[in-house]
Amino acid sequence: MIASVQVWLLFALWSPSGTVWWRASGFLFGVLCCLYAVAWLLLLKSIIDAGFALQTGLLGWRAVARHRAPIYPPMPVTGLFRLCRQPIYVAYALTLWTAPTITPDQLVVSLVLTAYCLVGPLFKEARFARQFGEPFARYQQNVPYWLPWPPRRAAVPFADNVFVGAKAIPTSGELQDALRAASPRLTPPPTPLTSILIHGSTALLWVLLFARAFVLNGLLAWSVGVVYVSYDTALLAFVFWQTFGLAKTTAKPRSAGAAPVTLGVIVAAHNEAALLPLTLAALFDQSEPPELIVITDDGSTDETAALLQRQFGLVEPPLGALSAASSTHPSLHWLRLSHQGKPSALNKAMQLVDTEMVLTVDADTLLEQNAISAMRNAFAADPKLVAATGILTPVCGPSLSGRWFQWFQTYEYIRNFLSRYAWMQVDSLLLISGAFAAFRRQAVVEVGGFDPACLVEDYELIHRLRRYSVLNHRGWTTSVVGASRALTDAPGSVGAFLRQRRRWFGGFLQTQYWYRDMVGNRAFSWLGLLMLPIKAADTLQPIYGLTAFALLLVYLVTGRFVLVNPVIGVIGLKILVDFAFHLWSIHLYRRWAAPLVRISFASGLLAALLEPFSFQILRHLGAAWGWGMFLTGVRQWGVQHRLGLGVAPSDMRAGTQD
């Protein structure tokens, strides 16, 4: 009843602006009227599927009239709920966009309410997860969130959940129980009002700023761009401030009294026969080799098995078991699994390894000779350190597009690692690249290992470790180890790059949603009060960026140079700031991380000039696609074609420095 009154207030008491942009006529009017009617019928159908009596309030008042307790309908899974989990919200959004009249009023109302239709059901789902438990988790796995397209296939490898996937590896009960207890995905806490307000205000601010484009003139019409540029500049200023002392930092040798830390390496591989010899050679060549190396073969169908037997002297173990040690390399073992995805494979290996530290290394990642030694030093020096990342340098391949992507990604990775250092300074580091990450094994087991339901299992695990640490007063920390370096294969084509960013951003949104109780939470100190609110803003950063760019294009195409000139002025200023930051970051990076590839100032400045109009747009497009992935719940991605390391020049693989 209250919702009905609210709706009436909104629509009946609205003060129209008086501007009508467009009104359909003739045949088009008829078509739009039909679409509008169909949208309302879909809404009616979805309300019936959800339980008409419950949705309209009939259930409640009838129970009152009959003096009986209401009988609630079961969790809705039939009718339109077979196609997507939120058909009521989808149908309602359709009614917003099929009206035959377009006005600025309608646009603003449609944008705000569509945003609500996208985000609001997330809270409803958290309630359902508490109310219905495992059946709802299973329903979530099998039915997409919002858009019924593309249809979700059952038993998608990366969607497998250790609790619900029919083909899931039987990980130990201990790990499952720990994950269930520590994961807010499986045990969702209530969402604090602060978190709702922080996320909501980011969306509301975008709507208000975007609306200014239609009612204001001059630079203020591009408010969404001004705010976007200011936000990015503020982040750069923060990183500059926090990395100011980095130039004087040098790697600390292990102190004489520090106990040595045993270390095992897990290389999760699925059809990586072409690169495995290189990866293993880099591991065998370490200045302090690991005690154990486990090749976790995740159901490879290429030459991996033959390679491991022929070249590395391993005997094929039964499925799910660890092989005997290699006859040629005593530390090397082979764990053979059916294809379940990287997180499940890592979990299985994590349970079989008995070293204090575990290093996860992707099969397309080549470690520099002292990488493991530097990691051991970092863990030996700090008993509270539970996760650390090394410095990765991307390699994309020799093609023209490969070189283009490598150029931009090299500087992007530099900025990202400096940013991680900056956040580490305020004990808020969350991003540990799973391609090359070190963990204290006991801590990972204690929180339940990697979550197979997440698109970015490494990022999610760090959130879980940090949340668990605060809730259980462990004082755990995470770190970036500048002296530990590696080369990694990175996407070298537009398609591969967009797919990677889609997955990263989709996984980021998943994690941000699951861990929303930490956002704005004082118990998590800077992490809760600064880092996670910034991440909340980042959820809409691509939308801000793309909107700003689209508005600029519209101004250019329509010849509105009164608007274009001040906007170009702002962009010019931002490029100058980027120039300065690029120079600073390259200077620091050269000193701190002694990079594995040539890093030149001139090339960095050129990248700063071109990036806002090229690479950055692609990044935002990939991220916006990630929103789609998050909302539809699709969790499968295509095969990555390795273009970089397999064909990289040998001097690069050997680690030539500038």
Place this chain on the structure above:
Amino acid sequence: MFYGACCHGCFVAGVGAMMIMMFFGMSRSFGVLHAPWSYLANALLLAQFPLLHSMLLSRRGRAVLSRLAPHGLGGV
């Protein structure tokens, strides 16, 4: 019965207003304010629906709701 009539009356009024006003692109309504006050009033009207709706469906909100209807059924 009175409670039921109120409940369904509000439902019909709310959905009906929404259906009609949206058909005309929000260009016809009972609001009479002019800019800049219309911006403020419209923003408040627009914000109240998602914010209050989400708040009332939270744990605390449902507890409040249940006290607003007979026999604790406000949350239904």
